[in-house]
Amino acid sequence: MNFDAPEEHEPLRDAVRRFFADELPEARIREMDRARRIPRELWHRLGALGWLGLTVPEDYGGGGGDLTQGVVLCEEISRRFPSLAVDWVLVAMTARAFLEHGTAEQKAHYLPRLVQGDFLMAFAMTEPAGGTDVLGLTTRGEEDDGGWRLNGQKLYTSLADDADAILVLCRTDPAPEGKRARGLSLVLCPRDQAGVTVRRLELMAMRAACTSEVFLDDARAPGDAVLGTRGRGWYHLLSSLDEERTLAAAIYVGITQASLDLTVQYAGERSAFGRPIGAFQAVQHPLAEVATELEQIRLLTDKAAWLQANGRECAGTAAMAKLAASEVAIRATDRCLRILAGHGLVEESPMERLFRDARLGPFSPISNEMVKNFLGERLGLPRSY
Numbered sequence: 207m208n209f210d211a212p213e214e215h216e217p218l219r220d221a222v223r224r225f226f227a228d229e230l231p232e233a234r235i236r237e238m239d240r241a242r243r244i245p246r247e248l249w250h251r252l253g254a255l256g257w258l259g260l261t262v263p264e265d266y267g268g269g270g271g272d273l274t275q276g277v278v279l280c281e282e283i284s285r286r287f288p289s290l291a292v293d294w295v296l297v298a299m300t301a302r303a304f305l306e307h308g309t310a311e312q313k314a315h316y317l318p319r320l321v322q323g324d325f326l327m328a329f330a331m332t333e334p335a336g337g338t339d340v341l342g343l344t345t346r347g348e349e350d351d352g353g354w355r356l357n358g359q360k361l362y363t364s365l366a367d368d369a370d371a372i373l374v375l376c377r378t379d380p381a382p383e384g385k386r387a388r389g390l391s392l393v394l395c396p397r398d399q400a401g402v403t404v405r406r407l408e409l410m411a412m413r414a415a416c417t418s419e420v421f422l423d424d425a426r427a428p429g430d431a432v433l434g435t436r437g438r439g440w441y442h443l444l445s446s447l448d449e450e451r452t453l454a455a456a457i458y459v460g461i462t463q464a465s466l467d468l469t470v471q472y473a474g475e476r477s478a479f480g481r482p483i484g485a486f487q488a489v490q491h492p493l494a495e496v497a498t499e500l501e502q503i504r505l506l507t508d509k510a511a512w513l514q515a516n517g518r519e520c521a522g523t524a525a526m527a528k529l530a531a532s533e534v535a536i537r538a539t540d541r542c543l544r545i546l547a548g549h550g551l552v553e554e555s556p557m558e559r560l561f562r563d564a565r566l567g568p569f570s571p572i573s574n575e576m577v578k579n580f581l582g583e584r585l586g587l588p589r590s591y
Protein backbone atom coordinates (compact mmCIF):
# COMPACT_ATOMS: atom_id res chain seq x y z
CA MET A 207 0.00 0.00 0.00
CA ASN A 208 1.24 3.48 -0.83
CA PHE A 209 -0.22 6.62 0.73
CA ASP A 210 2.08 9.06 -1.08
CA ALA A 211 0.02 11.52 -3.11
CA PRO A 212 0.76 11.31 -6.86
CA GLU A 213 3.29 14.01 -7.78
CA GLU A 214 0.77 16.11 -9.76
CA HIS A 215 -1.54 16.53 -6.74
CA GLU A 216 0.45 18.95 -4.57
CA PRO A 217 1.20 21.49 -7.35
CA LEU A 218 -2.52 21.50 -8.18
CA ARG A 219 -3.44 22.01 -4.52
CA ASP A 220 -0.94 24.87 -4.25
CA ALA A 221 -2.20 26.47 -7.46
CA VAL A 222 -5.81 26.52 -6.22
CA ARG A 223 -4.73 28.02 -2.89
CA ARG A 224 -2.71 30.70 -4.71
CA PHE A 225 -5.65 31.45 -6.99
CA PHE A 226 -7.95 32.15 -4.05
CA ALA A 227 -5.27 34.14 -2.20
CA ASP A 228 -4.43 36.30 -5.22
CA GLU A 229 -7.64 36.50 -7.25
CA LEU A 230 -10.69 35.50 -5.26
CA PRO A 231 -10.54 36.88 -1.72
CA GLU A 232 -13.21 36.28 0.87
CA ALA A 233 -14.92 39.65 0.21
CA ARG A 234 -15.42 38.75 -3.46
CA ILE A 235 -16.76 35.29 -2.58
CA ARG A 236 -19.16 36.89 -0.14
CA GLU A 237 -20.39 39.26 -2.87
CA MET A 238 -21.15 36.36 -5.22
CA ASP A 239 -22.87 34.47 -2.43
CA ARG A 240 -25.09 37.48 -1.76
CA ALA A 241 -25.73 38.06 -5.48
CA ARG A 242 -26.47 34.32 -5.87
CA ARG A 243 -24.49 34.27 -9.09
CA ILE A 244 -21.13 33.20 -10.45
CA PRO A 245 -20.19 35.57 -13.27
CA ARG A 246 -19.13 34.12 -16.63
CA GLU A 247 -15.70 35.82 -16.30
CA LEU A 248 -14.92 33.48 -13.42
CA TRP A 249 -15.79 30.45 -15.54
CA HIS A 250 -13.54 31.78 -18.29
CA ARG A 251 -10.73 32.23 -15.76
CA LEU A 252 -11.16 28.67 -14.46
CA GLY A 253 -11.08 27.53 -18.09
CA ALA A 254 -7.86 29.45 -18.73
CA LEU A 255 -6.31 27.85 -15.64
CA GLY A 256 -7.14 24.43 -17.09
CA TRP A 257 -9.54 23.53 -14.29
CA LEU A 258 -12.79 23.15 -16.23
CA GLY A 259 -11.22 20.49 -18.43
CA LEU A 260 -8.98 18.99 -15.78
CA THR A 261 -10.33 15.48 -16.41
CA VAL A 262 -11.07 15.93 -20.13
CA PRO A 263 -8.59 14.34 -22.59
CA GLU A 264 -6.01 16.62 -24.19
CA ASP A 265 -7.50 15.94 -27.67
CA TYR A 266 -10.43 18.15 -26.63
CA GLY A 267 -8.29 20.84 -25.01
CA GLY A 268 -8.47 19.35 -21.51
CA GLY A 269 -5.76 18.48 -19.01
CA GLY A 270 -6.03 14.71 -19.40
CA GLY A 271 -6.18 14.23 -15.61
CA ASP A 272 -8.19 11.67 -13.72
CA LEU A 273 -10.73 11.72 -10.93
CA THR A 274 -8.05 11.69 -8.20
CA GLN A 275 -7.00 15.13 -9.45
CA GLY A 276 -10.67 16.14 -9.74
CA VAL A 277 -11.07 15.35 -6.04
CA VAL A 278 -8.09 17.53 -5.09
CA LEU A 279 -9.45 20.46 -7.13
CA CYS A 280 -12.95 20.04 -5.77
CA GLU A 281 -11.77 19.83 -2.16
CA GLU A 282 -9.61 22.92 -2.50
CA ILE A 283 -12.35 24.98 -4.17
CA SER A 284 -14.77 23.87 -1.45
CA ARG A 285 -12.45 25.05 1.32
CA ARG A 286 -13.15 28.57 0.12
CA PHE A 287 -16.26 28.60 -2.08
CA PRO A 288 -18.46 25.48 -1.93
CA SER A 289 -21.14 26.90 -4.29
CA LEU A 290 -18.53 27.16 -7.03
CA ALA A 291 -17.58 23.53 -6.44
CA VAL A 292 -21.24 22.44 -6.79
CA ASP A 293 -21.36 23.97 -10.28
CA TRP A 294 -17.86 22.77 -11.16
CA VAL A 295 -19.03 19.21 -10.44
CA LEU A 296 -21.78 19.70 -13.03
CA VAL A 297 -19.19 20.76 -15.60
CA ALA A 298 -17.12 17.64 -14.81
CA MET A 299 -20.05 15.24 -14.88
CA THR A 300 -21.62 16.59 -18.09
CA ALA A 301 -18.17 16.41 -19.71
CA ARG A 302 -17.92 12.77 -18.66
CA ALA A 303 -21.38 12.00 -20.06
CA PHE A 304 -20.41 13.52 -23.42
CA LEU A 305 -17.04 11.76 -23.45
CA GLU A 306 -18.59 8.39 -22.76
CA HIS A 307 -21.73 8.65 -24.87
CA GLY A 308 -21.39 11.56 -27.31
CA THR A 309 -20.89 11.09 -31.04
CA ALA A 310 -17.56 12.22 -32.53
CA GLU A 311 -19.33 15.39 -33.76
CA GLN A 312 -20.89 16.14 -30.36
CA LYS A 313 -17.57 15.70 -28.57
CA ALA A 314 -15.69 17.86 -31.08
CA HIS A 315 -18.39 20.53 -30.91
CA TYR A 316 -19.06 20.79 -27.17
CA LEU A 317 -15.99 19.65 -25.22
CA PRO A 318 -13.45 22.27 -26.39
CA ARG A 319 -15.97 25.04 -25.62
CA LEU A 320 -16.87 23.50 -22.29
CA VAL A 321 -13.27 23.36 -21.09
CA GLN A 322 -12.82 27.07 -21.91
CA GLY A 323 -15.98 28.17 -20.10
CA ASP A 324 -17.50 29.28 -23.41
CA PHE A 325 -20.36 26.81 -23.13
CA LEU A 326 -21.95 25.91 -19.80
CA MET A 327 -24.32 23.02 -19.41
CA ALA A 328 -26.74 22.51 -16.54
CA PHE A 329 -28.04 19.05 -15.75
CA ALA A 330 -31.76 18.62 -15.03
CA MET A 331 -32.87 15.33 -13.59
CA THR A 332 -34.85 16.23 -10.45
CA GLU A 333 -38.53 17.21 -10.74
CA PRO A 334 -41.28 18.17 -8.31
CA ALA A 335 -42.56 14.59 -8.47
CA GLY A 336 -39.15 12.98 -8.90
CA GLY A 337 -36.48 13.85 -6.31
CA THR A 338 -35.27 10.77 -4.47
CA ASP A 339 -37.75 8.81 -6.58
CA VAL A 340 -36.03 10.18 -9.65
CA LEU A 341 -37.54 7.65 -12.04
CA GLY A 342 -40.94 9.14 -11.18
CA LEU A 343 -40.12 12.05 -13.51
CA THR A 344 -42.79 13.10 -15.96
CA THR A 345 -41.05 15.50 -18.37
CA ARG A 346 -41.68 14.30 -21.91
CA GLY A 347 -39.63 14.58 -25.08
CA GLU A 348 -41.36 14.05 -28.42
CA GLU A 349 -39.95 14.00 -31.91
CA ASP A 350 -41.33 16.87 -33.89
CA ASP A 351 -40.47 18.38 -37.25
CA GLY A 352 -36.99 16.82 -37.39
CA GLY A 353 -36.17 17.90 -33.82
CA TRP A 354 -37.44 17.47 -30.27
CA ARG A 355 -40.20 19.16 -28.30
CA LEU A 356 -39.86 19.07 -24.48
CA ASN A 357 -42.61 19.63 -21.94
CA GLY A 358 -42.42 19.42 -18.17
CA GLN A 359 -40.92 21.00 -15.09
CA LYS A 360 -37.52 20.52 -13.50
CA LEU A 361 -36.65 21.49 -9.95
CA TYR A 362 -33.34 22.38 -8.28
CA THR A 363 -31.38 22.63 -11.53
CA SER A 364 -28.09 24.26 -10.57
CA LEU A 365 -26.42 26.68 -12.99
CA ALA A 366 -29.62 26.70 -15.09
CA ASP A 367 -30.06 30.43 -15.49
CA ASP A 368 -26.44 31.03 -16.48
CA ALA A 369 -26.09 27.96 -18.70
CA ASP A 370 -26.09 27.88 -22.50
CA ALA A 371 -27.96 24.58 -22.53
CA ILE A 372 -29.61 22.18 -20.15
CA LEU A 373 -29.07 18.44 -20.37
CA VAL A 374 -32.58 17.19 -19.64
CA LEU A 375 -33.44 13.66 -18.55
CA CYS A 376 -36.91 13.03 -19.96
CA ARG A 377 -39.22 10.28 -21.07
CA THR A 378 -39.12 9.76 -24.83
CA ASP A 379 -40.49 6.21 -24.92
CA PRO A 380 -42.94 4.23 -22.82
CA ALA A 381 -41.52 2.13 -20.00
CA PRO A 382 -42.31 -1.58 -19.94
CA GLU A 383 -44.30 -2.56 -16.82
CA GLY A 384 -42.05 -2.31 -13.74
CA LYS A 385 -39.03 -1.02 -15.75
CA ARG A 386 -39.17 2.74 -15.24
CA ALA A 387 -35.47 3.19 -16.01
CA ARG A 388 -36.11 2.29 -19.64
CA GLY A 389 -37.38 4.76 -22.21
CA LEU A 390 -35.62 7.80 -20.69
CA SER A 391 -33.30 9.92 -22.83
CA LEU A 392 -30.79 12.72 -22.31
CA VAL A 393 -31.69 15.67 -24.52
CA LEU A 394 -29.53 18.80 -24.74
CA CYS A 395 -31.99 21.68 -24.73
CA PRO A 396 -30.78 25.22 -25.65
CA ARG A 397 -31.45 27.59 -22.74
CA ASP A 398 -32.15 30.79 -24.63
CA GLN A 399 -35.59 30.26 -26.19
CA ALA A 400 -39.21 31.13 -25.47
CA GLY A 401 -40.06 27.56 -24.42
CA VAL A 402 -37.60 27.59 -21.50
CA THR A 403 -38.38 29.64 -18.40
CA VAL A 404 -35.95 29.65 -15.48
CA ARG A 405 -36.83 30.87 -12.00
CA ARG A 406 -33.96 31.20 -9.56
CA LEU A 407 -34.62 29.76 -6.11
CA GLU A 408 -33.61 31.63 -2.97
CA LEU A 409 -31.94 28.81 -1.06
CA MET A 410 -30.26 28.93 2.33
CA ALA A 411 -27.22 26.95 1.19
CA MET A 412 -24.92 27.02 -1.83
CA ARG A 413 -26.44 30.34 -2.79
CA ALA A 414 -24.13 31.16 -5.68
CA ALA A 415 -24.77 27.83 -7.43
CA CYS A 416 -27.77 29.40 -9.18
CA THR A 417 -30.11 26.52 -8.38
CA SER A 418 -33.36 27.07 -10.24
CA GLU A 419 -36.73 25.81 -11.30
CA VAL A 420 -36.99 25.17 -15.04
CA PHE A 421 -40.25 25.18 -17.00
CA LEU A 422 -40.19 23.49 -20.39
CA ASP A 423 -43.16 24.55 -22.43
CA ASP A 424 -42.81 23.25 -25.98
CA ALA A 425 -39.07 23.83 -25.67
CA ARG A 426 -37.24 22.92 -28.86
CA ALA A 427 -34.05 20.93 -29.31
CA PRO A 428 -32.44 19.98 -32.62
CA GLY A 429 -32.65 16.45 -34.06
CA ASP A 430 -29.08 15.62 -33.01
CA ALA A 431 -29.61 16.76 -29.40
CA VAL A 432 -29.98 13.27 -27.91
CA LEU A 433 -26.88 12.14 -26.02
CA GLY A 434 -26.18 8.45 -26.54
CA THR A 435 -28.91 5.99 -27.41
CA ARG A 436 -32.51 7.10 -27.27
CA GLY A 437 -34.28 5.40 -24.34
CA ARG A 438 -30.99 4.51 -22.56
CA GLY A 439 -30.42 7.88 -20.86
CA TRP A 440 -30.64 6.58 -17.31
CA TYR A 441 -28.07 3.85 -17.95
CA HIS A 442 -25.76 6.36 -19.64
CA LEU A 443 -25.81 8.43 -16.47
CA LEU A 444 -24.69 5.76 -14.05
CA SER A 445 -20.92 6.33 -14.20
CA SER A 446 -21.46 10.12 -14.15
CA LEU A 447 -23.57 9.69 -11.01
CA ASP A 448 -20.77 7.68 -9.33
CA GLU A 449 -18.36 10.47 -10.23
CA GLU A 450 -20.81 13.05 -8.89
CA ARG A 451 -21.01 11.21 -5.54
CA THR A 452 -17.23 11.04 -5.17
CA LEU A 453 -16.88 14.73 -6.05
CA ALA A 454 -19.73 15.59 -3.67
CA ALA A 455 -17.76 13.77 -0.95
CA ALA A 456 -14.75 15.96 -1.84
CA ILE A 457 -16.91 19.07 -1.33
CA TYR A 458 -17.65 17.98 2.26
CA VAL A 459 -14.01 17.05 2.89
CA GLY A 460 -13.18 20.63 1.84
CA ILE A 461 -15.86 22.16 4.07
CA THR A 462 -14.69 20.08 7.05
CA GLN A 463 -11.03 21.00 6.47
CA ALA A 464 -11.86 24.71 6.20
CA SER A 465 -13.98 24.63 9.36
CA LEU A 466 -11.23 22.89 11.29
CA ASP A 467 -8.53 25.31 10.06
CA LEU A 468 -10.61 28.36 10.97
CA THR A 469 -11.49 27.02 14.39
CA VAL A 470 -7.99 25.89 15.38
CA GLN A 471 -6.72 29.36 14.47
CA TYR A 472 -9.51 31.07 16.40
CA ALA A 473 -9.03 28.83 19.43
CA GLY A 474 -5.41 29.96 19.58
CA GLU A 475 -6.28 33.65 19.34
CA ARG A 476 -9.40 34.05 21.45
CA SER A 477 -8.83 34.22 25.19
CA ALA A 478 -11.13 33.61 28.14
CA PHE A 479 -10.24 33.42 31.82
CA GLY A 480 -6.71 34.50 30.98
CA ARG A 481 -5.94 31.64 28.55
CA PRO A 482 -6.54 30.93 24.88
CA ILE A 483 -9.80 28.99 24.62
CA GLY A 484 -7.86 26.27 22.77
CA ALA A 485 -6.19 25.42 26.09
CA PHE A 486 -9.50 24.11 27.44
CA GLN A 487 -10.05 20.40 27.01
CA ALA A 488 -13.71 21.05 26.14
CA VAL A 489 -12.46 22.91 23.07
CA GLN A 490 -9.62 20.54 22.14
CA HIS A 491 -11.59 17.29 22.24
CA PRO A 492 -14.25 18.12 19.64
CA LEU A 493 -11.49 19.45 17.36
CA ALA A 494 -9.51 16.22 17.81
CA GLU A 495 -12.64 14.31 16.81
CA VAL A 496 -13.20 16.51 13.75
CA ALA A 497 -9.56 15.95 12.69
CA THR A 498 -9.99 12.18 13.08
CA GLU A 499 -13.22 12.06 11.10
CA LEU A 500 -11.70 14.30 8.45
CA GLU A 501 -8.88 11.82 7.93
CA GLN A 502 -11.42 9.00 7.58
CA ILE A 503 -13.55 10.75 4.95
CA ARG A 504 -10.54 11.92 2.97
CA LEU A 505 -9.21 8.35 2.74
CA LEU A 506 -12.63 7.02 1.68
CA THR A 507 -13.06 9.76 -0.92
CA ASP A 508 -9.57 9.22 -2.32
CA LYS A 509 -10.24 5.50 -2.54
CA ALA A 510 -13.50 6.03 -4.45
CA ALA A 511 -11.71 8.35 -6.87
CA TRP A 512 -8.81 5.93 -7.31
CA LEU A 513 -11.19 3.04 -8.04
CA GLN A 514 -13.07 5.01 -10.71
CA ALA A 515 -9.86 6.44 -12.20
CA ASN A 516 -8.51 2.90 -12.54
CA GLY A 517 -11.65 1.51 -14.12
CA ARG A 518 -12.59 -0.54 -11.04
CA GLU A 519 -16.05 -1.05 -9.61
CA CYS A 520 -16.65 2.04 -7.46
CA ALA A 521 -20.41 2.48 -6.95
CA GLY A 522 -20.47 1.22 -3.33
CA THR A 523 -17.35 3.13 -2.26
CA ALA A 524 -18.51 6.34 -3.97
CA ALA A 525 -21.86 6.05 -2.16
CA MET A 526 -20.14 5.41 1.20
CA ALA A 527 -17.81 8.37 0.66
CA LYS A 528 -20.74 10.69 -0.05
CA LEU A 529 -22.67 9.39 2.97
CA ALA A 530 -19.77 9.64 5.41
CA ALA A 531 -18.37 12.96 4.20
CA SER A 532 -21.70 14.77 4.20
CA GLU A 533 -22.53 13.58 7.74
CA VAL A 534 -19.06 14.47 9.04
CA ALA A 535 -19.38 17.97 7.55
CA ILE A 536 -22.66 18.48 9.41
CA ARG A 537 -21.09 17.41 12.73
CA ALA A 538 -17.88 19.34 12.07
CA THR A 539 -19.56 22.63 11.16
CA ASP A 540 -21.78 22.30 14.23
CA ARG A 541 -18.83 21.69 16.57
CA CYS A 542 -16.74 24.43 15.00
CA LEU A 543 -19.56 26.96 15.13
CA ARG A 544 -20.03 26.28 18.84
CA ILE A 545 -16.36 27.08 19.41
CA LEU A 546 -16.41 30.20 17.26
CA ALA A 547 -19.65 31.11 19.05
CA GLY A 548 -20.88 34.64 18.19
CA HIS A 549 -17.92 35.23 15.88
CA GLY A 550 -19.01 32.32 13.67
CA LEU A 551 -22.49 33.75 13.15
CA VAL A 552 -21.34 37.09 11.82
CA GLU A 553 -21.94 37.20 8.07
CA GLU A 554 -18.38 38.26 7.32
CA SER A 555 -17.09 35.03 8.85
CA PRO A 556 -16.52 32.17 6.36
CA MET A 557 -17.81 29.88 9.11
CA GLU A 558 -21.32 31.25 8.69
CA ARG A 559 -21.29 30.24 5.01
CA LEU A 560 -19.59 26.88 5.60
CA PHE A 561 -22.24 26.02 8.20
CA ARG A 562 -25.05 26.83 5.77
CA ASP A 563 -23.43 25.17 2.77
CA ALA A 564 -22.82 21.91 4.66
CA ARG A 565 -26.60 21.55 5.00
CA LEU A 566 -26.99 20.48 1.38
CA GLY A 567 -24.88 17.35 1.81
CA PRO A 568 -27.28 14.90 3.49
CA PHE A 569 -29.77 15.00 0.61
CA SER A 570 -27.95 16.02 -2.56
CA PRO A 571 -26.98 14.82 -5.09
CA ILE A 572 -28.70 11.81 -3.50
CA SER A 573 -30.24 11.58 -0.06
CA ASN A 574 -28.28 9.68 2.57
CA GLU A 575 -31.37 7.56 3.28
CA MET A 576 -31.36 6.45 -0.35
CA VAL A 577 -27.61 5.79 -0.16
CA LYS A 578 -28.27 3.51 2.82
CA ASN A 579 -31.06 1.74 0.92
CA PHE A 580 -28.59 1.13 -1.89
CA LEU A 581 -25.83 -0.05 0.44
CA GLY A 582 -28.26 -2.30 2.32
CA GLU A 583 -29.25 -3.96 -0.94
CA ARG A 584 -25.58 -4.46 -1.81
CA LEU A 585 -25.19 -6.33 1.47
CA GLY A 586 -27.62 -8.87 0.03
CA LEU A 587 -30.70 -7.64 1.86
CA PRO A 588 -34.05 -7.21 0.06
CA ARG A 589 -34.64 -3.90 -1.75
CA SER A 590 -36.32 -1.62 0.79
CA TYR A 591 -38.01 0.87 -1.53
Ligand SMILES: Cc1cc2nc3c(=O)[nH]c(=O)nc-3n(C[C@H](O)[C@H](O)[C@H](O)COP(=O)(O)OP(=O)(O)OC[C@H]3O[C@@H](n4cnc5c(N)ncnc54)[C@H](O)[C@@H]3O)c2cc1C
Pocket residue numbers: 296329330331332336337338339361362363364365409411412415417566569570571572573574575576579590591
Ligand atom coordinates in the same frame (compact mmCIF):
# COMPACT_ATOMS: atom_id res chain seq x y z
C1 LIG B 1 -28.78 23.30 -3.90
C2 LIG B 1 -29.30 22.13 -4.69
C3 LIG B 1 -28.72 21.85 -5.91
C4 LIG B 1 -29.23 20.79 -6.71
N1 LIG B 1 -28.75 20.62 -7.97
C5 LIG B 1 -29.34 19.72 -8.79
C6 LIG B 1 -29.03 19.67 -10.19
O1 LIG B 1 -28.18 20.42 -10.67
N2 LIG B 1 -29.69 18.78 -10.97
C7 LIG B 1 -30.64 17.95 -10.48
O2 LIG B 1 -31.21 17.17 -11.25
N3 LIG B 1 -30.97 17.96 -9.16
C8 LIG B 1 -30.36 18.83 -8.32
N4 LIG B 1 -30.72 18.91 -6.97
C9 LIG B 1 -31.76 18.02 -6.48
C10 LIG B 1 -31.26 17.02 -5.43
O3 LIG B 1 -30.54 16.00 -6.04
C11 LIG B 1 -32.53 16.54 -4.70
O4 LIG B 1 -32.84 17.57 -3.78
C12 LIG B 1 -32.36 15.23 -4.02
O5 LIG B 1 -32.30 14.20 -4.97
C13 LIG B 1 -33.52 14.94 -3.04
O6 LIG B 1 -34.76 15.16 -3.64
P1 LIG B 1 -35.90 16.03 -2.88
O7 LIG B 1 -35.24 17.27 -2.40
O8 LIG B 1 -37.05 16.14 -3.80
O9 LIG B 1 -36.28 15.18 -1.60
P2 LIG B 1 -37.41 14.05 -1.51
O10 LIG B 1 -37.22 13.07 -2.62
O11 LIG B 1 -38.73 14.71 -1.40
O12 LIG B 1 -37.05 13.34 -0.14
C14 LIG B 1 -37.51 13.85 1.11
C15 LIG B 1 -37.06 12.92 2.22
O13 LIG B 1 -37.65 11.63 2.06
C16 LIG B 1 -36.64 10.63 2.12
N5 LIG B 1 -36.99 9.48 1.29
C17 LIG B 1 -37.61 9.48 0.08
N6 LIG B 1 -37.74 8.23 -0.38
C18 LIG B 1 -37.17 7.41 0.54
C19 LIG B 1 -36.99 6.01 0.66
N7 LIG B 1 -37.39 5.15 -0.28
N8 LIG B 1 -36.36 5.52 1.75
C20 LIG B 1 -35.92 6.35 2.72
N9 LIG B 1 -36.08 7.69 2.68
C21 LIG B 1 -36.71 8.21 1.61
C22 LIG B 1 -35.39 11.33 1.59
O14 LIG B 1 -34.22 10.65 1.98
C23 LIG B 1 -35.52 12.71 2.21
O15 LIG B 1 -35.04 12.69 3.53
C24 LIG B 1 -30.25 19.95 -6.18
C25 LIG B 1 -30.80 20.23 -4.93
C26 LIG B 1 -30.36 21.32 -4.20
C27 LIG B 1 -31.05 21.63 -2.89
